[in-house]
Amino acid sequence: MNTLPLETTLTDWLNRLQESGYRSTDRCEAIARVILSSQRALDPVEIFDAARAEIPGLGLVTVYRTLQKLEELGLIQRLHQEEGCRRVLPAVKGHQHFLVCSSCGMVRYFEGDNLAPLFEEITRQTGFAIQNHWLQLFGLCPACRAASA
Amino acid sequence: MNTLPLETTLTDWLNRLQESGYRSTDRCEAIARVILSSQRALDPVEIFDAARAEIPGLGLVTVYRTLQKLEELGLIQRLHQEEGCRRVLPAVKGHQHFLVCSSCGMVRYFEGDNLAPLFEEITRQTGFAIQNHWLQLFGLCPACRAASA
């Protein structure tokens, strides 16, 4: 897999943090790198464990604090699942949504949803003025699909 | 508002519980009634407070235990929101989804989403075999829309 997008995004994240008055630290960078290089959504303890490979003295509290900053800046978001809503992912941009593999947990982003006609229909039916929507899809990723066949 | 659907559903819920080997108690019925008669999604403490109007000695633990049963039977589901995922609602049926008012919290169910074409497009783009989806809409209900105008 090409690592360029990761490097680019990591730099973007670090810039965004700095612009917002946060200071640049090894811990923050390690945590950001863990989140950005994962194919799955990770929970705070998973991030903690992965980041400690790089920063042995890291505290779990720092993970929580860094997640707060990243979430505040809209760089990450939670993945809501039946099992819980603790895992985080790089946030979707614009009209992206994500697709979660129900077998391995891998997440894939996709573009474009034209839900406008559905929303018009709903407004007609209910009188609600729709402002926002969450669409989350679960399915089998190509690898798990192949493995289960 | 017509109370017939509420009575019907309450009876359905109590039957479902009984069929599953759970016993019929005043607390369970009070909790079910609170959930079914609310226009909003409620969290365990809100349910507790409302149900204590009817059953003064009720314990919060009983609310949690009853919610587990109702969730296990698929009668309620959690409402996932930015602020948290603690509130519950009567579960949607079949292809229903719900619409949450971002001002007053009122929830309205609606039918019918034809997302099949979107899913086909996504399968083509990503190779994922889609099994399941969550669609949640946020907007202003007619009353809040009128109030804000």
Place this chain on the structure above:
DNA sequence: TTTAAAATGAAAATGATTTTCATTTTCGAG
């Protein structure tokens, strides 16, 4: 009726997250 299984409330336990606090680190001003 009787009785075994289920339900209950109170208190304790658990698990996740946040706060506090003393210490260390970052970074901009000089």
Place this chain on the structure above:
DNA sequence: CTCGAAAATGAAAATCATTTTCATTTTAAA
């Protein structure tokens, strides 16, 4: 560079939601 104020850090304690334990009560079916 070097200083110092602001921010970041880790450890321990605090908080908050939820679950478990346990002794007692209630339900429902024989």
